[in-house]
Amino acid sequence: MATVNLEIVTPNKKVYSENIGMAIVRSTGGELGILPKHAPLVTGILPHAMRVEKEDSSEELIAVCGGFMEVKPDKITVLASAAELPINIDVNRAKKAYDRAKERLDILQKSQEEHKNIDFVRAQAALERAKARLKATKNPID
Ligand code: ATP
Numbered sequence: 506m507a508t509v510n511l512e513i514v515t516p517n518k519k520v521y522s523e524n525i526g527m528a529i530v531r532s533t534g535g536e537l538g539i540l541p542k543h544a545p546l547v548t549g550i551l552p553h554a555m556r557v558e559k560e561d562s563s564e565e566l567i568a569v570c571g572g573f574m575e576v577k578p579d580k581i582t583v584l585a586s587a588a589e590l591p592i593n594i595d596v597n598r599a600k601k602a603y604d605r606a607k608e609r610l611d612i613l614q615k616s617q618e619e620h621k622n623i624d625f626v627r628a629q630a631a632l633e634r635a636k637a638r639l640k641a642t643k644n645p646i647d
Contacts, residue, residue, distance in 0.1 A: 554640035568641035603635035
């Protein structure tokens with residue numbers, strides 16, 4: 506099987522470095538499937554559960570928060586503000602973050618004028634990060 510090296514790096518550490526068969530990534534321009542020998546590109550990425558097809562054809566999900574991705578024919582580099590393998594995700598923490606963000610967004614929707622101190626963009630981004638973590642751990646999201 507042809508492979509491409511995938512490296513996922515955050516400001517704190519290297520989260521992932523493997524030779525893979527394919528990656529499916531939610532970029533700012535839409536969903537991208539990256540195979541070995543893909544044409545070079547640089548794009549922004551949104552918080553999501555990145556799907557990786559490994560060399561042995563098994564699939565892996567990795568929670569990736571926003572950042573950038575550089576693709577070269579033999580290497581994919583993801584630079585993310587945070588990223589976690591499912592085994593390192595604290596599901597309870599992600600559920601709490603999800604509920605907190607949902608509650609903030611619900612309050613805002615009901616009465617935006619009265620809640621000027623709630624930052625919509627921040628709450629929405631927190632919700633997306635929590636969803637990425639819950640999806641990567643295959644937890645249902647309502
Ligand atoms: P929280 O509100 O729970 O802190 P967050 O989305 O604001 O969530 P981030 O700013 O994306 O958190 O991440 C800060 C650090 O905490 C990163 O190192 C990230 O990997 C880690 N982290 C965040 N949530 C989780 C989680 N549910 N399980 C494991 N690590 C997490």
